[in-house]
Amino acid sequence: MAKISILFMGTPEFALPSLEILVRNGYPIAAVVTQPDRPKGRGKQLVAPPVKIAATSYQIPVLQPPGIKDPAFLEILEKISPDLIVVAAFGQILPKTVLDFPPLGCINVHPSLLPRYRGAAPINWTLIHGETRTGVTIMYMDEGLDTGDILLQEETPIPPEENFGILHDRLSNLGADLLLRAVRLLEAHQAPRNPQEDSLSSYAPMLKKEDGLIRWSEEVSTIANRIRGLSPAPGAYTFLNGKTLKIFAAAGIEQSVPGQPGEVGKLTDQGLQVTAGNGYVVLQDVQMENRKRMNVSDFLRGHKLSTGTVLG
Incomplete structure (x- = not known):
């Protein structure tokens, strides 16, 4: 039986283990969508996102649209016609036209125990608030900010010596393992859906x-x-x-x-x-x-x- 076709959307290092585990397990990645190259350093030279570098090494086509609502991107999406869209720290909100496109939907790797710490910086705020437990959630994406139904979730303790860098790397790997389980469940049409309890929600806004x-x-x-x-x-x-x-x-x-x-x-x-x-x-x-x-x-x-x- 042929494996499902996946469009992967991600940008920073957090997304790398998720992309790599899909490739290692033989899932066809139709394309990778990532943010445009950005100028960095004193020389302001353009630097490619980590996900672009990884995708290029795997010879996966890379798309860097100026915006997800760009008509040219939507045309490419129709040509690629993926079964599933996987998102991991992509950096843009997906419009309904994209969310509704793949038959198996869009799923996201989010490094918190949703509905707690919805938003752009969950790992930072989890530590700043002194939490002793966190985790990763694989969720079905909807038009809200990390409000979609939960597919899978795994909890992990936070040792007192862990800082953002250490916890970031650990959750990115935990998220990749959980993602693989989620994709296999979707492939077998056995994936659960559990609505989030909005009354328990909290937010992790972008850092200022x-x-x-x-x-x-x-x-x-x-x-x-x-x-x-x-x-x-x-x-x-x-x-x-x-x-x-x-x-x-x-x-x-x-x-x-x-x-x-x-x-x-x-x-x-x-x-x-x-x-x-x-x-x-x-x-x-x-x-x-x-x-x-x-x-x-x-x-x-x-x-x-x-x-x-x-x-x-």
């Missing part, structure tokens, strides 16, 4: 720059979660002598220390102590504006930072 600002008057757990939820990118930050200081790793200690919020204390083997709302935060890994990322010990060799200096 101010979401990374550390407020030293907050509780140490809140500060530590913000740091891990934004590490390694885009990075939580504070200010030192008017310049941005990004913080990538830190530990929160709920123990009273003297000083105002943001005040620099002593340097220990664990890192640099900074007073916070209900204790202190130990900075371990930082990056000064226009400098390289480094551990705090190396940072202090090049920056004179005296006790009593106030960050923020």
Whole structure:
């Protein structure tokens, strides 16, 4: 029996394991749709999305339409005529004309336990809010924002040492495994549909720059979660002598220390102590504006930072 034909839509690294698992398991990928190349770096040279690079290596046709509503793309969609559309971190909302096209529908790989953390940045906000469990949902797409029926869902604990980068990679692989199970169920016409409970929904909006600002008057757990939820990118930050200081790793200690919020204390083997709302935060890994990322010990060799200096 011939395997179903799939149109894959994805852009960043999160989508790579999902594309790769479909290819490895012999599913015909009719084409890959991804965002246009974007200028990056100081030279502003055009850089291809990770999914485009992977698709090219597999010799899969790549489409980069300026918009999904573009008539030229809809014509190509009719020619390709896929049985199923798989979406993983594509970056655009699909119109009804696309959603209704494939006979098996459109499914999406979403890194949260829907209906919680609908939106563009679920992994970041899951960590920022200090959640101890998360997961991946394979959902049928509709015209809402991550509101479609659930096909499959898998939960996983979040160890306290995991930051955004580690959890991102783990969920992308978990999502790929779950996607393969979902595609096989669809292929066998055995896929379940479970409506989401809207009363339990929460949102994970696209990150803004101010979401990374550390407020030293907050509780140490809140500060530590913000740091891990934004590490390694885009990075939580504070200010030192008017310049941005990004913080990538830190530990929160709920123990009273003297000083105002943001005040620099002593340097220990664990890192640099900074007073916070209900204790202190130990900075371990930082990056000064226009400098390289480094551990705090190396940072202090090049920056004179005296006790009593106030960050923020």
